[in-house]
Amino acid sequence: MLNHTRLKFADTNDDAVRLLAFGVDALDDWLESQPQDVQAWVKAQGFKAAEGTICTVPADGGAIAMALAGLGDAQSRARGRFPMASIAAKLPAGTYQLVSDHAADDLEEHALGWLLSQYAFEAYRAQPPHGARLVCPDGVNKDRIEAIAAGETLTRDLINTPASDMGPNDLEGAARTLAKIHGAAITVVTGDDLLAENFPMIHAVGRASATPPRLIDMTWGDEGPTLALVGKGVCFDTGGLNIKPAASMGLMKKDMGGAATVLGLAHMIMALGLKLKLRVLIPAVENSIDGSAYRPQDILTSRKGLTVEINNTDAEGRLVLADALALADETPPDLMICMATLTGAARVAVGPDISPFFTGDAAFADALRAGARQARDPVWELPFHDPYEPLIEPGIADLDNAPKGGFAGTITAALFLRRFVSNSARFAHFDVYGWQPVAAAGRPKGGVGMGARAILAALPKAMNL
Structure with missing residues (x-):
């Protein structure tokens, strides 16, 4: 799933066509510096540098002398991102060299947007690649952008794969492949061994599936601060005995989006050789129904010893994450990040x-917000609001997995997870969607990474790398 050769830059700029990218406000000044025939041609084509528009300027003999790309006005640029992704899809086949005096962050966005525009999910149907290729722009770290694109590709491919081919065993296989590529160590606890190794809630959620539940534990790196990434790997979620309606179940192949995101982020970290010690924990399960399924009103005892009353079997993600977080917290990392x-x-x-x-x-x-701006990967902080703690305490057990009332569901879920992190001083939880509902520049409809690029950009400052 990392072999997307189309998500790489062209190897050479020999005979590459110059590609000039303009905002609306910069076009007139550039035109004034051009020969009269170029000015006449561009004006005749009606090119105004509107976002996503192109204009190819011919040379003698009919070849393309240069190509112009429109980036729109300030308002459109503030509203969107990856404008070069839509440009790449419209240009004629060939190799292009971006010529620009844009700021470094903008050039990185253009370069990454171009690569992401080449993504296509081809596991079940071949799709023709775009014919236009880009030489990595001067001043942009080619290896870094390609590593980020490859990690995003891994995340998208994992989420897009249906549960028939992406069950807990397949997710384990993807993690093992990634570990082999980067020389990481990996261990997996499966089935009833989860009970023997004290992961009772992972076992309870996944035991009704024909494919046994498991906990994937991957480690890499031998120097620097320690980073633990914990990703929810619910490969399909029926809702359990509190079964979902059909409309809600339709996208549940993506309920392992947290696991897919941490694996994509792990690839970025390892490919770039960041000086840290990485641990990736993924509880991989299917929340299915049979005679052994866990039930509403059951009380489960977690790895940490906290008891949990089950008031909805469709609030299973926090249960499997709790056991994984408790394991990570037993040897506290310098930073722990949960994605689900x-x-x-x-x-x-x-x-x-x-x-x-x-x-x-x-x-x-603060580092994450700055990283999100740099990486064009939007995030928003919500509070661990302590006054809501009583909402997750049912009285009959230590915790309630599905508080009644319906208010502040994102916050109460985060507070639930925080109860299992008592030794690690630095903890962050991301509640991601993992799905692009409508195609956008660089983001086709389907699985998508969220938060990973922002985290990657934040790590050097956040962990003193």
């Missing part, structure tokens, strides 16, 4: 395009 497609309430709050996050660490939050 956890609550519909998060989508109601911020929609499908923004990654809400929770943290008690102001320095990490």
Whole structure:
């Protein structure tokens, strides 16, 4: 799933066509510096540098002398991102060299947007690639952008794959492949061994499936600060005995989006050789129904020893994450990050395009916001609101997995997870969607990474790398 050769830059700029990108406000000044025939041609084509528009300027003999790309006005640029992604799809086949005096962050956005525009999910149907290729722009770190694109590709491919081919065993296989590529160590606890190894809630959620539940544990790196990434790997979620209606179950192949995101982020970290010690934990399960399924009103005892009353079997993600978080917390990392497609309430709050996050660490939050701006990967901080703690305490057990009332569902889920992190001083939780509902520049409809690029950009400052 990392072999997308189309998501790489062209190897050479020999005979590459110059590609000039303009905002509306810069076009007139450039035109004034051009020969009369170029000015006449561009004006005749009606090119105004509107966002996503192109104009190819011919040379003698009919070849393309140069290509112009429109970036729109300031308002359109502020409203969108990856404008070069829509440009790449419209240009004629060939190799292009971006000529620009744009700021470094803008050039990185253009370069990454171009690569992401080449993505296509081809596991079940071949799709023709775009014919236009880009030479990595001067001043842009080619290896870094290609590593980010490859990590995003891995995330998208994993989410897009249906549960028939992406069950807990397949997710394990993807993690093993990634570990082999980067020389990481990996161990997996499966089936009833979860009980023997004290992961009772992972076992309870996944035991009704024909494919046994498991906990994937991957480690990499031998120097630097420690980073733990914990990703929700619910490969399909029927809702359990509190079964989902059909409309809600239709996209549940993406309920392992947290696991897919941390694996994509792990690839970026390892491919770039960041000087840190990485641990990736993924509880991989299917929330299915049979005679052994866990039930509403059951009380489960977690790895940490906290008891949990089950008031809805469709609030299973926080249960499997709790055991994984408790394991990570036993050898506290310098920073622990949890990523999960956890609550519909998060989508109601911020929609499908923004990654809400929770943290008690102001320095990490500041680094993350700066990283999000740099990486064009929007995030928004929500609070660990302590006055809501009583909502997750049912009285009959330590915790309630599905508080009644329906208010603040994203926050109560985050508070639930925080109960299992008592030794690690720095903890962040992301409630991501993992799905692009409508195609946009660089983001076709389907699985998508959220938050990973922002985290990657934040790590050097957040962890003193």
